Amino acid sequence: MANKPFAITLKPGTSLANLTGSWRSARPVYLNRLPPCNNACPAGENIQGWLFHAESGDYEQAWRVLVRDNPLPAVMGRVCYHPCETSCNRGQLDEAVGINSVERFLGDEANKRGWKFDAPAAATGKKVLVVGAGPSGLSAAYHLARMGHQVEIQEAGPLAGGMMRFGIPKYRLPREVLDAEVQRILDLGVTLKLNTKVEHIEQSMKDGGFDAAFLAVGAHIGKRAMIPAGDAAHIVDAVSVLRSMEGEDKPMLGRKVVVYGGGNTAIDVARSVKRMGGEPIIVYRRTRDRAPAHDFEIEEALQEGVLIKWLSTIKQAEVGEITVEKMELDEKGFPQPTGEFEKLEADSVVLALGQDVDLSLLEGVSGLEIKDGTVQVAPNMMTGHDGIFAGGDMVPSERTVTVGVGHGKKAARNIDAWLRDITYAPEPKHEIATFDKLNPWYYSDADKTVRPMLDMIRRQTSFDEVQGGLDETNALFEARRCLSCGNCFECDNCYGVCPDNAVIKLGPGKGFEFNYDYCKGCGICEAECPCGSIKMVPEDI
Amino acid sequence: MSFQPVKFYQTGTYTVGNRLLGPDERSVQSGELRSNSINSGHRACQGCGEALGARYAIDAAMAESNNQLIAVNATGCLEVFSTPYPESSWQLPWIHSLFGNAAAVATGVAAALKVKGKTEVRVVAQGGDGGTTDIGFGCLSGMFERNDDVLYICYDNEAYMNTGVQRSSATPPTARTATTMPVGKEPGNVFGQGKNVPEIAMAHGIPYVATATVADLRDLEYKVRKAMKMHGARYIHIFVPCPLGWGSASHDTIKLARLAKETGTFPVFEAEHGEVTSVLKIRKKQPIEEYLKPQKRFAHLFGKHAHPEMVEHLQAIADRNIRKYGLLDEEKAHG
Numbered sequence: 001m002a003n004k005p006f007a008i009t010l011k012p013g014t015s016l017a018n019l020t021g022s023w024r025s026a027r028p029v030y031l032n033r034l035p036p037c038n039n040a041c042p043a044g045e046n047i048q049g050w051l052f053h054a055e056s057g058d059y060e061q062a063w064r065v066l067v068r069d070n071p072l073p074a075v076m077g078r079v080c081y082h083p084c085e086t087s088c089n090r091g092q093l094d095e096a097v098g099i100n101s102v103e104r105f106l107g108d109e110a111n112k113r114g115w116k117f118d119a120p121a122a123a124t125g126k127k128v129l130v131v132g133a134g135p136s137g138l139s140a141a142y143h144l145a146r147m148g149h150q151v152e153i154q155e156a157g158p159l160a161g162g163m164m165r166f167g168i169p170k171y172r173l174p175r176e177v178l179d180a181e182v183q184r185i186l187d188l189g190v191t192l193k194l195n196t197k198v199e200h201i202e203q204s205m206k207d208g209g210f211d212a213a214f215l216a217v218g219a220h221i222g223k224r225a226m227i228p229a230g231d232a233a234h235i236v237d238a239v240s241v242l243r244s245m246e247g248e249d250k251p252m253l254g255r256k257v258v259v260y261g262g263g264n265t266a267i268d269v270a271r272s273v274k275r276m277g278g279e280p281i282i283v284y285r286r287t288r289d290r291a292p293a294h295d296f297e298i299e300e301a302l303q304e305g306v307l308i309k310w311l312s313t314i315k316q317a318e319v320g321e322i323t324v325e326k327m328e329l330d331e332k333g334f335p336q337p338t339g340e341f342e343k344l345e346a347d348s349v350v351l352a353l354g355q356d357v358d359l360s361l362l363e364g365v366s367g368l369e370i371k372d373g374t375v376q377v378a379p380n381m382m383t384g385h386d387g388i389f390a391g392g393d394m395v396p397s398e399r400t401v402t403v404g405v406g407h408g409k410k411a412a413r414n415i416d417a418w419l420r421d422i423t424y425a426p427e428p429k430h431e432i433a434t435f436d437k438l439n440p441w442y443y444s445d446a447d448k449t450v451r452p453m454l455d456m457i458r459r460q461t462s463f464d465e466v467q468g469g470l471d472e473t474n475a476l477f478e479a480r481r482c483l484s485c486g487n488c489f490e491c492d493n494c495y496g497v498c499p500d501n502a503v504i505k506l507g508p509g510k511g512f513e514f515n516y517d518y519c520k521g522c523g524i525c526e527a528e529c530p531c532g533s534i535k536m537v538p539e540d541i
Numbered sequence: 542m543s544f545q546p547v548k549f550y551q552t553g554t555y556t557v558g559n560r561l562l563g564p565d566e567r568s569v570q571s572g573e574l575r576s577n578s579i580n581s582g583h584r585a586c587q588g589c590g591e592a593l594g595a596r597y598a599i600d601a602a603m604a605e606s607n608n609q610l611i612a613v614n615a616t617g618c619l620e621v622f623s624t625p626y627p628e629s630s631w632q633l634p635w636i637h638s639l640f641g642n643a644a645a646v647a648t649g650v651a652a653a654l655k656v657k658g659k660t661e662v663r664v665v666a667q668g669g670d671g672g673t674t675d676i677g678f679g680c681l682s683g684m685f686e687r688n689d690d691v692l693y694i695c696y697d698n699e700a701y702m703n704t705g706v707q708r709s710s711a712t713p714p715t716a717r718t719a720t721t722m723p724v725g726k727e728p729g730n731v732f733g734q735g736k737n738v739p740e741i742a743m744a745h746g747i748p749y750v751a752t753a754t755v756a757d758l759r760d761l762e763y764k765v766r767k768a769m770k771m772h773g774a775r776y777i778h779i780f781v782p783c784p785l786g787w788g789s790a791s792h793d794t795i796k797l798a799r800l801a802k803e804t805g806t807f808p809v810f811e812a813e814h815g816e817v818t819s820v821l822k823i824r825k826k827q828p829i830e831e832y833l834k835p836q837k838r839f840a841h842l843f844g845k846h847a848h849p850e851m852v853e854h855l856q857a858i859a860d861r862n863i864r865k866y867g868l869l870d871e872e873k874a875h876g
Contacts, residue, residue: 015582015623015630023587056561441799442555480561492558492571496758497795499593501581505573508560518581522588522784523792530556536792 020500024521026536028494028514033433033486033532037084037099042398043070043139043406047084047099048487054102054479055489060115062479063106067117070405071142071185072135074111074177077104078467079168080402081294089435089485095448098470098478105475111180117188121148126419129154129210131198131361134162135401136216136392138185139408140415144214145188147416152208153190156197159246162218163393164401166243167265169272170463198361201388212387212415215362215375216408219355219393225260227349229317238269238352245272254347258283258322260314261352262291267298269350270306275463281344282308285327285335300466304459311335312342314349322346357394372396380424381411389415433486437532442493446481449474488512488533494525554759569604569762570596576603576632578612583630584622588791590781590798591619591696594755595667598694598779601762603633605769606663611636611650615643615668615677618703619696641676643668644684647691655690663769664690670697670711674738681738685745688773692765695738695776698783706786710735713806714858715851716838718786723841732854742776743815749773751811754780756799760821764811780807788837800832805859808866823868829856 035048046065053062066073077100088096109115126149130137133155141151159165160182164173186192198204198217205213222237229235234254238261244251257273259266262284270280284291287310288298302308309324313335316323322344327335356373367384369376374396381389391407393399417424452468453459459466470478488511495503495512502519503512526534558571569575578599585592603610614620614637623630624637638646647666654662666684668677673695684691700718701707708718714732717723721730742750748771753761761779768775782789782797789797801807802821806829809821829852833839842848863869 010627013628015580015584015628018582018584018628020582020584444555490558490560491556492568493556496557496568496570497593499585499589499596499794500583501577501596507573515581520587522794523790524588524593524794527792528795 019517020520021502021515021517024516024519024539025541026521026523026538027516027519028521028523028525028534029537030488030512030514030533031486031535032430032488033437034430035433035485035487036087036089037097037485039429039432040083040087041406042083042400042402043076044409045069045084048482048484050106051097051099051102051479051482052484052487052489054106054476055482057476059106059109060113063110063115064118066103066106069409071117071139072107072181072401072405073103074107074181075135075164075173076402076405077101077107077469078173078177078465079164081400083402089433089438090443090481090483092435093440093443093483094445097481097483098448098451101449101451101470102475102479105470105472107177107181108469110184111177117142117146117184120146120188123150124148124419126150126211127152127209128415128419129205129208129213130216131201131204131213132162132216132218132392133157133160133182133192133194134216134218134392134404135164136218136404136408136411137162137214138182139405140214140216140389140391140412141190141408142185142188143409143412144415145185145190147412149416149419151190152210153192154196154198154204155192155194156217158195160192160194162216163220166220166246167239167268168401169242169245169268169275171271171275171459171466172268174465200363201361202365205387211419213389214408214411214415215383215388215390215394216392216404217358217361217394219357219399221356221358222351223353223356225314225351225353227314227317230319232319233317234319234348235317236348236350238265238350239355241269241350242272250276253278253350255279256281256345256347257350258314258344258346258348259350259352260284261354262286262293263352263354264293264297265355266350266352267293267301267306269352271301271304272463273350274301274304274306274460277461280306281346282306283312283314283324283344284308284310285313286333287311287329290333303456309344313337315341317346317349320345320347322349355393355399359394380414380418381407382414382418387418430486433532438483438485439528439530439532440483442491442528442530443483446477448481449478484531486532489531491530493528493530494534497524497528499524557758568758569601570758575600576608578603578632579623580630580632582628584625585618586783586785586791588784588794589618589622590755590783590794591669591698592622593794594696594761594779594781595619595623597755597758597761598667598765598777599633599665601765602663602665602692602769605766607661608633609662610634611654611662611664613638613643613647613650613664613666615666615672616640616703617669617672617701618698619667619669621703640672642680643672643677644680644691644693647693648684648687648689651690663692665692665694667694667696669702670695670699671701671709673697674710674736678738682741682745685742685747685774685776688747690772690774692768692775692777694765695778696781697778698781698786700783700786702783702786711738713855715842715848715855717788717841718838727851728841728848729838739776739778739812742778743812743817745774746815747774747776749775749811749813750778750815751776752778752780752807752809754798754802754807754809755782756795756802757809757821760809767811786838788840789835793835797832797835800827803827804829804832805863805868806832806855808862808868810866817866820866820868822870823863826863826869829859
């Protein structure tokens with residue numbers, strides 16, 4: 001003290017000696033929340049995860065993250081009904097992110113640049129039979145192959161793709177796109193046997209020495225309805241019509257074609273008929289808002305000149321004409337007959353009333369439970385018979401391509417576990433990053449990119465693809481509209497807004513860390529985190 | 542906008558940083574090597590807007606002056622919480638003299654540097670609204686009038702917080718403070734008093750006057766850096782919410798600053814030689830209640846014995862700011 005100047009008794013010190021962390025009653029923690037898009041995806045894609053890479057222009061990495069869950073992005077980007085976009089938080093801000101269009105861009109990019117899947121894991125020596133080369137079977141085969149299993153697909157039809165080829169019209173899914181993605185799966189070493197109908201599953205497994213089987217034969221038998229009809233009345237089912245569209249001989253339906261039903265298949269048939277020069281009329285017993293078809297498909301069909309008679313049932317079919325009865329909805333919303341009849345010209349009637357599953361391959365297999373024409377499966381996708389799994393349209397669920405792909409992935413993981421004699425336990429899901437967890441102030445205003453549509457004349461006369469894709473600039477823009485809900489995207493906000501410098505920036509790609517020695521627990525970082533990736537947790541005091 | 546906004550990059554201009562931006566497009570605060578001029582361990586309350594505003598401003602000034610900077614501090618919260626003897630949080634040469642003479646001391650430091658030929662070393666003076674708009678006002682006006690080469694930064698939290706929340710000439714009408722209690726016919730601070738120091742600074746015709754808030758970091762950094770590129774007397778008035786004095790939640794500090802700007806209550810603009818050159822436009826206009834309700838100092842305007850006429854009056858003041866400074870885009874003003 002003697003050496004210090006007059007009136008100075010202490011050495012100068014730094015405030016770092018003052019550990020203000022002791023003031024805190026709640027501490028911020030970083031966490032990942034589940035983005036609503038990921039939560040909604042039937043194929044379990046990590047959408048926010050692959051958009052993250054697309055945002056920086058690294059499309060190959062984005063594609064690689066995407067195909068960890070779904071091997072068919074170019075197909076998905078065309079035919080998926082994108083529940084991800086319906087649940088997208090950005091929809092509450094301006095418009096949902098065009099996830100589907102970015103997915104298509106990535107899929108097309110992969111096809112254009114010839115990207116291949118990562119090599120499979122070391123061979124396990126196990127053999128798995130996949131029955132059916134539709135979305136579910138292809139997905140299961142892909143995942144099983146990447147896990148190192150030997151996979152053989154046996155397909156009854158002449159080409160792979162299932163309903164993606166024989167159900168979805170070309171104007172929605174060009175076949176070269178499908179072919180490219182199927183081929184990439186086969187390049188993993190998957191064997192595909194076409195024109196091979198499995199008559200009896202246990203026998204086929206025994207013959208081929210398979211350790212397990214995944215059944216995904218789909219639902220290809222068109223449901224019939226009892227319509228009183230004259231002998232010569234031309235009544236066909238929608239599945240056969242769509243299937244025959246693939247062959248050389250287009251179906252002979254005549255000029256006036258009545259399509260009976262209100263689902264997506266009815267719309268597909270009507271739009272296909274329009275393209276072949278026919279005049280389709282859809283007859284559906286309920287109203288537009290109650291139709292199972294997606295509204296945008298109904299809208300596109302109407303734009304193309306498809307006529308729709310709502311609230312009508314077919315009472316009688318004769319050569320050249322049908323009789324329809326007008327319906328009205330009762331208070332419960334069920335259609336009731338009114339006794340008013342009307343005649344419509346009809347060269348043929350196409351029934352689009354849903355499909356049944358051909359379950360003949362399962363005859364005599366023990367332990368199976370069949371209910372309402374579908375095979376019952378446990379949560380692990382296994383049927384009542386040990387080692388036989390099933391998925392896609394043949395099990396009870398929503399019948400879409402994406403659900404099928406999801407089943408394939410889930411089944412593959414469980415088959416893998418079953419073969420290793422362990423139980424597959426998925427990681428517990430994070431809590432959902434709902435809109436109220438975000439601070440949307442920080443996101444720039446940016447409207448959704450509109451995808452180009454084919455001109456109307458070509459939509460009515462050709463099977464060219466209706467909806468166009470994005471190019472690189474607008475795909476990048478669209479990817480960057482992602483809010484990154486629940487997952488840090490390194491915006492530096494927490495690092496910037498802390499009044500106490502208690503956030504440590506670890507560098508690009510490494511995120512951040514709290515310095516609890518100094519964090520006073522004010523909570524500004526949580527309040528100002530745009531994407532809801534910080535949570536305040538009470539301290540034990 | 543008063544500065545070049547970052548074109549659309551997911552979050553564009555609004556967040557502190559962005560992994561997709563090039564280094565030259567990033568804010569000072571996003572840098573791992575920012576100077577952290579006021580370091581951890583300071584004794585400001587949880588969620589202190591002034592501590593945050595001071596780091597934003599001084600870090601930007603440090604970056605622009607190549608770390609050749611001396612700070613002069615008036616008495617006030619900022620001085621007390623950063624430098625309880627013998628500790629200091631400051632990471633630059635820093636001097637405190639009295640409550641009312643920061644501008645004069647800064648003038649002296651600038652003069653000394655000039656005499657010594659150290660032209661590369663720059664001077665900032667800083668203080669709260671009490672030390673600036675009341676007690677230090679004479680020295681400040683003198684510094685402006687002589688056009689001394691000092692950047693004066695006022696951190697405005699609208700009262701004397703350090704001594705127990707007494708009214709200053711920057712306290713808004715109706716606000717409760719220890720000296721303007723919410724009693725009687727016209728509870729809280731009265732209408733028609735106080736002063737607008739940014740406009741008084743402009744009236745001196747000095748080279749640069751600007752306002753900013755802790756909610757718009759990019760704008761704040763742009764203004765500090767621009768001021769540091771100029772010489773002569775410059776004044777920046779930064780709006781810094783005070784959770785303690787305002788009775789607001791500590792996590793609402795930035796939100797309240799944002800609402801002050803978005804309601805028009807605190808106009809954000811810049812002026813050169815007495816002429817307004819640009820304003821920060823309101824992005825999503827909000828009614829004044831949104832700003833008032835989270836603050837207990839305005840609690841008496843709502844609830845059982847509400848004073849809707851006073852809220853209306855405050856709204857009228859905000860609307861006048863919007864008209865006067867043109868804070869709304871034309872289409873938004875009509876829509």
